[in-house]
Amino acid sequence: MDIIKYDVYSGPNIGIFTSVNDKFVFIPNGFAKTKAENLARYLQTEYLMTPVANTRLLGILMVLNNHGILLPKTSSPDEIANLRKCTDLNVKILDTKYNALGNLICVNDKGGVISPIIEKEFIKEIEDVLDIEVIQKKVAGFHQVGAVMEANNLGGIIHPEADEEDIKNFSNVLGVNLEPATINGGIPFVSSGMLANSNAVVVGNLTNGPEIMMLTRAFTN
Numbered sequence: 667m668d669i670i671k672y673d674v675y676s677g678p679n680i681g682i683f684t685s686v687n688d689k690f691v692f693i694p695n696g697f698a699k700t701k702a703e704n705l706a707r708y709l710q711t712e713y714l715m716t717p718v719a720n721t722r723l724l725g726i727l728m729v730l731n732n733h734g735i736l737l738p739k740t741s742s743p744d745e746i747a748n749l750r751k752c753t754d755l756n757v758k759i760l761d762t763k764y765n766a767l768g769n770l771i772c773v774n775d776k777g778g779v780i781s782p783i784i785e786k787e788f789i790k791e792i793e794d795v796l797d798i799e800v801i802q803k804k805v806a807g808f809h810q811v812g813a814v815m816e817a818n819n820l821g822g823i824i825h826p827e828a829d830e831e832d833i834k835n836f837s838n839v840l841g842v843n844l845e846p847a848t849i850n851g852g853i854p855f856v857s858s859g860m861l862a863n864s865n866a867v868v869v870g871n872l873t874n875g876p877e878i879m880m881l882t883r884a885f886t887n
Contacts, residue, residue, distance in 0.1 A: 667820065667865075667866060667867060667882075667885050667886055668708070668865075668866045668867070669866070669867045669868075669869060669878055669881050669882060669885070670708045670866060670867070670868045670869070671868075671869055671870070671871045671873055672704070672705065672708070672868050672869070672870070672871060673870065673871040674697075674701070677870075678850045678859050678870025678871050678872040678873070679850075679858050679859055679870060680725075680859060680860065680861060680868060680869070680870050681725045681816070681857045681858045681859055681860050681861060681870075682723060682725045682726055682858050683697075683722050683723065683724060683725060684705070684724055684725055684861060685724045685725050685728050685730055685768065685861070686709055686711065686730075686861045686862070686863050687711075687730050687731055687732050687755075687863055688711065688732050688863045688864045688865065689711055689712065689732065689753075690711050690712050690713070690714050690753060691705055691706050691709050691711045691712075691713050691714070691861065692713075692714050692716060692724050692728065692730075693705065693713050693714065693715050693716075693724070694715065694716070694717060694721075694722035694723075694724055695715050695716065695717050695722075696722070697715060702715065705861075705868065708866050708868050709861065709863055709865055709866050709868060710863075710865040710866065711863065711865070714749075714752055714753070716745060716748055716749060717742075717745060718737060718738070718741055718745060719737075719738055719740035719741050719742070719745075719765065720740075720742060720745075724768075725768050725857065725858070726766050726768045726769055727741075727765060727766060727767060727768055728767060728768055729767045729768055729771045729773060729796075729812070730755070730773075730796075731773050731774055731775050731796050731797075731798070732755075732775050733755065733756060733775065733795070733796050733797040733798070734755050734756035734757065734758065734795040734796045734797065735749060735753070735755050735756070735757045735758070735795075736758060736759075736760045736767055736771070736792065736795055736796070737749075737757065737758070737759050737760070737767070738759070738760065738762075738764075738765040738766075738767055739759050739760070739761050739762070739765070740765050741759060746759065756795050756796075756797075758791070758795045760788055760791065760792065761788070762784055762785055762788050763785075764783065764784065766810075767812070768812050768813075768857070769810045769811075769812045769813045769857075770783065770784055770809070770810060770811055770812050771784070771792070771811060771812045772811050772812045772815040772816065772817060772822075772840075772857070773796055773798060773800070773817075773840075774798075774817045774818055774819050774822070774840055774841070774842065775797075775798065775819050776798065776819065776839075776840055776841030776842070777798050777799055777800060777801075777839040777840045777841055778792065778793075778796065778798050778799075778800035778801075778839070778840070779800065779801060779802075779803060779805070779811050779815060779836050779839060779840070780792065780800050780801070780802045780811060781802065781804070781809045781810065781811045781812070782802045782803065782804055782809065783809050784802065786802075789802070799839070800839070801835070801836075801839050803832065803835075803836075805824065805825055805828055805832065805836070806824075806825040806826075806827040806828045806829070806832075806854075807827075808825065810855070812857055813855045813856075813857055813858065814828075814854060814855055814856060814857070815836070815844070815856065815857065816856050816857045816860055816862055817840050817842055817844065817862070818842075818862040818863055818864055818867075818885065819841075819842065819864050820842060820864060820885055820886070821842045821843055821844070821845070821884045821885040821886065822837075822840060822842050822843070822844045822845070822862075822884060822885075823844065823845050823846070823847035823849075823856050823880070823881065823884045824836065824844045824845070824846055824847070824856070825846070825854045825855075825856070826846040826847065826848060826854055827846075827854070828844075828846060833846070843884070844884070845880060845883055845884035846880075847877065847880040847881060847884060848877055848880075849869060849870060849873055849877060850869070850870040850872040850873050850877075851872045851873065851874050851877070858870075859872075859873065860873075860881075862885065867881060867885055869881065
């Protein structure tokens with residue numbers, strides 16, 4: 667699997683502003699067309715430009731796999747309608763009081779890990795929209811599960827201080843091996859600096875050689 671270094675808005679935080687599955691890379695409005703085309707080529711997807719909640723923070727606010735998309739309740743009707751029109755995915759609003767869904771949920775097509783602060787009444791809805799089973803648990807003491815884990819259908823990485831037993835449990839739920847790792851020169855909030863689908867991994871341009879080696883091991887198991 668290719669691991670490609672890239673920047674967005676002249677910075678390394680590619681996972682804050684963009685989100686990806688195996689068919690689409692979702693990119694904020696105003697993103698340079700050439701950059702969007704390059705990113706789509708690397709990930710072997712189409713690209714789709716959209717705001718979420720009238721912001722550019724797509725990676726923080728949305729959750730997706732190859733079955734569905736979860737959006738915060740601050741998303742506009744136009745955004746929802748456009749995503750439904752342009753994709754074949756199940757697009758739903760999650761009516762929780764928390765907006766930063768991408769920071770609180772880590773999923774692939776096999777399972778998911780959800781922050782314990784997400785109200786339990788929404789768990790079945792998450793499972794139905796994304797067609798997966800999930801568990802709720804903190805990761806390395808953090809409620810921001812989606813910020814400290816990143817997984818595709820082949821592998822994944824997790825905060826380097828995650829408990830060994832938790833890593834085993836999360837690996838079972840997601841159906842892939844998880845490896846402790848950092849991104850962008852030591853950042854443990856790994857999803858902020860990367861995109862991963864079944865075709866490629868794109869990482870922030872500050873990601874160093876040892877981190878690339880960890881990523882290679884994680885996503886080629």
